Amino acid sequence: MASARRSSVLKWCTVGIFAPILFVTYKVTMIPMVVTEAEPEIQCLPTDFRDTQFIVGVHRNASVLIPEDLLLKNLSREDLSALYHRYLENVQYMCRRKVRLGNYEDGGWDICDDEHFRPPKPCIIYSFGMHMDDHQRSDKNYFHSLGISDKDEAIKANTDEWQLFTYNTIRQKLQHANKTISILKIDVELYEWRVLADIVKTANMTGTNNLAVEFHLALDGTEVEWEQYYRALTVLRNLYHLGYRIFWTHQNPNCAFVSACKMEQRSNCHEISFVKVTDPF
Numbered sequence: 001m002a003s004a005r006r007s008s009v010l011k012w013c014t015v016g017i018f019a020p021i022l023f024v025t026y027k028v029t030m031i032p033m034v035v036t037e038a039e040p041e042i043q044c045l046p047t048d049f050r051d052t053q054f055i056v057g058v059h060r061n062a063s064v065l066i067p068e069d070l071l072l073k074n075l076s077r078e079d080l081s082a083l084y085h086r087y088l089e090n091v092q093y094m095c096r097r098k099v100r101l102g103n104y105e106d107g108g109w110d111i112c113d114d115e116h117f118r119p120p121k122p123c124i125i126y127s128f129g130m131h132m133d134d135h136q137r138s139d140k141n142y143f144h145s146l147g148i149s150d151k152d153e154a155i156k157a158n159t160d161e162w163q164l165f166t167y168n169t170i171r172q173k174l175q176h177a178n179k180t181i182s183i184l185k186i187d188v189e190l191y192e193w194r195v196l197a198d199i200v201k202t203a204n205m206t207g208t209n210n211l212a213v214e215f216h217l218a219l220d221g222t223e224v225e226w227e228q229y230y231r232a233l234t235v236l237r238n239l240y241h242l243g244y245r246i247f248w249t250h251q252n253p254n255c256a257f258v259s260a261c262k263m264e265q266r267s268n269c270h271e272i273s274f275v276k277v278t279d280p281f
C-alpha cells in the first residue's frame, strides 16, 4: 500500500534534488543512559537548575507551544533546551496516511498524504541535501548541483568552492518563482536554521503543504549554548505561525547527548515532518 502510494505521488510530481552544504559523517557516540558525572567543561549556572513555572507547565502539557519573545528571552539555557526538545518530540497534528519517500530506512522522510495536503497534479517537489552532479534521473526527476543558504554566496567547504543560493533565487533560476512547491525537504547540516529563517521571511509558502526537515544543533554530542536554542525556537515559532504543524517526529540516536543539568538523554538531530494547516491560529 505504502509503496504504491509513494510511487504514484512521485509519478505526477517533478522532483528537484539539490546538493547538501557540507559532507559530514556523524561521529557515532554511544552514550550510556546512566551518568554519574556531568562533563566538567559544561557549567550549569544555578539558574539553569531552576525550573520556572513555565517549564513545569511544558513538561506536563501534551502539546507544547513556544512563547512570545519577551518570555522566551527570559528563560535559562536549560529551560530553552527542555522546551526545544519537548517541542520537537511532540506531534501536533494527526495525519491519517503517512507515506515514506526516499530511501526506506536511512534518508527516507515522511509526508502526509491526507487528501487536504496531497499535492495536486502536476506538482513540484524540492529536496535539498543529496550530492550529485547535474543530471536528469528519469522523466521528471532532476538533480541540481545547487546549494541553499540565506544569501547568494560562495563558500569554501572542504577544499571545494560551493555556490549557494537562496530559496527564492533557486526558484527563479528554475522558473518556479510563481509556481507552487508542494513538498519541500531540507537536510543541510546546520544550514537549516538560516535557510528557514530566510524562507519564513521572504518566500511564498502558499501550497507548500508538506515540509520535512532534519534539524541539527551540533553535529557531535555537545550541548549548545543559549543563543543557538533561542534562535532555533524562534524559527520553530515562526513556522508554527505560518501554520506548520508536526505530524511525525524522530530523534536520531547517533546525535544523542546527556544534558549536563538534568542528566536526561537528548538528541541534537531530529527528523521532523510538518503539514501546513490553513487556519494557523
Ligand SMILES: *[C@@H]1O[C@H](CO)[C@@H](O)[C@H](O)[C@H]1NC(C)=O
Binding pocket: 054, 055, 057, 058, 061, 064, 065
Ligand atoms: C499547559 O496547559 C494549560 C491548560 O491547557 C495551560 O493553561 C497552560 O498555559 C499550558 N502551559 C504551557 C507552558 O503551555
Ligand SMILES: *[C@@H]1O[C@H](CO)[C@@H](O)[C@H](O)[C@H]1NC(C)=O
Binding pocket: 070, 071, 074
Ligand atoms: C523575567 O524574569 C524575572 C526574574 O525571574 C522576572 O522578575 C520577570 O517578571 C520575568 N519577565 C517576564 C516577561 O517573564
Ligand SMILES: *[C@@H]1O[C@H](CO)[C@@H](O)[C@H](O)[C@H]1NC(C)=O
Binding pocket: 177, 178
Ligand atoms: C511572477 O510574479 C511576479 C509578481 O508577483 C511578476 O512580476 C513576474 O513577471 C511573474 N513571473 C512569471 C514568469 O510569470
Ligand SMILES: *[C@@H]1O[C@H](CO)[C@@H](O)[C@H](O)[C@H]1NC(C)=O
Binding pocket: 178, 179, 180, 181, 204, 205, 206, 207
Ligand atoms: C503565492 O503563490 C500562490 C500560488 O502558489 C499564488 O496564488 C499567490 O498569488 C502568491 N502570492 C504572492 C504574494 O505572490
